[in-house]
Amino acid sequence: MFKKITATFLMMALSLGAFADEGMWLPLLIERLNYQDMQKYGLKLTAEEIYSVNQSSLKDAIVSFGGFCSGEIISDEGLLLTNHHCGYGAIQSHSTVENDYLSEGFWAMSREEELPNEDLYARFLIRMEDVTEEVLSQLNPMMSEEERAETIARVSKEIAKEAKGDTHYDVVVKEFFAGNEFYMFVYETFTDVRLVGAPPESIGKFGGDTDNWMWPRHTGDFSLFRVYTGPDGKPADYSPDNIPLDPRHYLPISLQGVQEGDFAMVMGYPGSTDRYLTSFGVKQALEQTNPTRVKIRDKRLEILKEDMEANPDVRIKYASKYASVSNYWKYFIGQSKGLKNLNVLAIKQELEDNYMIWAEANEEEAPEYLTALDLIKESYEASYDANLSYLYLVEAALGTEIIRFANSFRGLETALAEGQKDQQRINNLIESLKENTLEHFKNYNAPTDQKVMAALLKMYYEDVPEKDHPPVFDIVKEKYNGNFEKWAEEVFEKSIFDDKEAVMGFLQNPNVKKLKKDPAYIAATSFIDNYYKNIAPQLKEINAKRDRGNRVFVRGLRQMLPDKKFYPNANSTMRLSFGQVLGYDPRDAVSYDFYTTLDGVMEKMDNTDPEFVVPEKLVELYEQKDYGQYANEEGELVVAFITNNDITGGNSGSPVIDANGFLIGTAFDGNWEAMSGDIAFEPELQRCINVDIRYTLFIIDKMAGAGHLIEEMTLVTEEDPELPEEAQLGEEL
Incomplete structure (x- = not known):
């Protein structure tokens, strides 16, 4: 008791x-x-x-x-x-300088005028079900976090497969309360979703x-x-023969x-x-995560805005991207302000002090509750360098479009380099990359991206500890004397990845040697390989400790207040x-x-x-x-x-x-x-x-x-x- x-x-x-x-x-x-x-x-x-x-x-x-x-x-x-x-993204995708639906609005006056949208879907919930016992029965406290995750994935897949049967439904199992509960969700997904109307941006x-x-x-x-x-009332890809739901x-x-x-x-x-974030997570958000994201996005927005104001075509192409970056740029500013104004750090610390009093009182029955906060604290204290590298990877390196786009070709490199080539697999990858290329260049302006690359990757170089730098920074330092503008200029001059025709031409006859020599691809590979080789192993160990600590901490909170209604x-x-x-x-x-x-x-x-x-x-x-x-x-x-x-x-x-x-x-x-x-x-x-x-x-x-x-x-x-x-x-x- x-x-x-x-x-x-x-x-x-x-x-x-x-x-x-x-x-x-x-x-x-x-x-x-x-x-x-x-x-x-x-x-x-x-x-x-x-x-x-x-x-x-x-x-x-x-x-x-x-x-x-x-x-x-x-x-x-x-x-x-x-x-x-x-x-917004759908409205923007149908907009041109001549038919600027963003500025003027759009209204379909008949069903025939409604506009289809590739990759957009509407998903309805059919049912949900508590499967906690089915999952937890396959776990034991001696498992490592990796073993636990693998077991959860296997059991979840089995549960989903059985629930799906021979239906067209989508089934997923998700964890709740830091992995203490699990629920299954059955969905019906419709992929023919057409734009009917939108007011002007004003x-x-x-x-x-x-x-x-x-x-x-x-x-x-x-x-x-x-x-x-489809005519039968079930989900179907776009067709003129489809009927309203x-x-x-x-x-x-x-x-x-x-x-x-x-x-x-x-x-x-x-x-x-x-x-259920602890005070240690709040502290890192205030000290590192939020300021870093804001700083990088601030520079990116500055560059995008300058080019959008100078060119109507760029404004339309980048309207959705700018809105997306800006939305959470302001969010992170506001979150930090709110956390400080509402004294959230001190409130979390006081809660944790009381949790420790309760855990000490119950040490005999459940000693794991006493160590949960120590595990969480240790994980955060060890994470600052790796977290900074991760933030600069996702916000700066992958915030540069040419690097993110070039990185999408890594699967093709692997397929081409294999000794026993699977031509069907290669053909499938090529077709997928062709579609991705057409989509990418619909809303892309290389001169803008070149400015973004030079500015953001210079920040990466200056702010991330040298021990966590990708090897490509050595090239910038030695060949370009640390001049990121010159490096970016040469990357865009010599790479195929800033030009649609060049990419499509490459995909007609892909060559692994040419791909591996491309300067944008070299940069993308350098950033990603550095992450998986040097940063990800650190984060894996850190997150394993944090996940275990959080799971026990949240379970302990619910034991501590058994009459309270908790939500996930x-x-x-x-x-x-x-x-x-x-x-x-x-x-x-x-x-x-x-x-x-x-x-x-x-x-x-x-x-x-x-x-x-x-x-x-x-x-x-x-x-x-x-x-x-x-x-x-x-x-x-x-x-x-x-x-x-x-x-x-x-x-x-x-x-x-x-x-x-x-x-x-x-x-x-x-x-x-x-x-x-x-x-x-x-x-x-x-x-x-x-x-x-x-x-x-x-x-x-x-x-x-x-x-x-x-x-x-x-x-x-x-x-x-x-x-x-x-x-x-x-x-x-």
């Missing part, structure tokens, strides 16, 4: 959650863990109407969009709503980098797609609007959180969070309301600043107050609202759902004051920023004139309307 202690247990409870509005919960477990709390907040649905295997439920309308965002089905014809920034990205992660916000961050199936469930849309205190639920696929870190599996529409007070004498309106868009308007341009038609509609059925009771057009839902990256595009199961908004951001939220939830400050669904409908209807899309949707103006059968919950599947 584990002994309980009383010292500062209140602090531990506050540090670990969960407040009623904290936590990204597995839908499978909400009836047992969350349902009563959700009812107190105002939920009117049953647990079965949220997650069910046998009947239609909310989960059947929620998708993983491309594996990087979330989305929701909003009509019985497969219409899918997500964020503008989630659809709406979909209004506020740009300046407003990113900020409240108040005035961004119409949405885009529309449609999911198609007939969904198990789609979300009715509420025109009632939101009031402060209203129930709000977010369902989606949050990417990753680290709520996000890991790109479906989660649900719940809370309320709620304003907040970020600092002394400042109070933020829970919603913004079109008035704020006009107040921010500055047509000399690309981030705050307002389209002329939107100005006209504002001056006429032509808001139609989308205005609130005061005659305002609400643009965005905030809730205290717990979200993170990957939740972008998630539906915000009211107490009745109706769509009221689309989540698209977190707030600056709580950027440390992936590590520590802050209940008073943490907010989820959402596009009000009425603003989305207003833009589709009044701005775009795409009323045919509105007609597809089910709009409701009362709490208990008569819904079409497909929009009702609880129908048998």
